[in-house]
Amino acid sequence: MTVDEAWTIARAVFRWGGGDVIEEHRAEGYMLTTAGANPARRGTLMGAWVEPVDATHTRVTVVMKHPMQTSVFITMTEAKFHQRFAESVGRLRADRPLPKPGP
Numbered sequence: 001m002t003v004d005e006a007w008t009i010a011r012a013v014f015r016w017g018g019g020d021v022i023e024e025h026r027a028e029g030y031m032l033t034t035a036g037a038n039p040a041r042r043g044t045l046m047g048a049w050v051e052p053v054d055a056t057h058t059r060v061t062v063v064m065k066h067p068m069q070t071s072v073f074i075t076m077t078e079a080k081f082h083q084r085f086a087e088s089v090g091r092l093r094a095d096r097p098l099p100k101p102g103p
Contacts, residue, residue: 001089003050008056009088010048012098016084017076019046035076044076060085
């Protein structure tokens with residue numbers, strides 16, 4: 001997968017996971033967002049780093065930080081991100097568009 005494909009998928013998965021404004025730092029290879037924040041809680045901080053390995057392979061690293069580790073309101077986990085990411089790679093390989101609201 002190319003860096004462009006990985007970038008597009010990572011951005012989509014964050015949106016599906018409730019990412020508010022996605023702060024994109026394309027030149028530096030990372031994006032950040034927060035999901036589920038409201039006056040009662042701080043939400044989940046999420047970041048993805050997208051880096052080329054070679055022309056057809058890309059490494060994607062994702063980190064989720066839950067300010068309150070005991071919270072039952074976890075919007076997304078690293079495992080869920082990677083599951084949705086893998087499903088999206090399959091969609092692109094099958095020439096199917098990524099759904100707007102998420103799977």
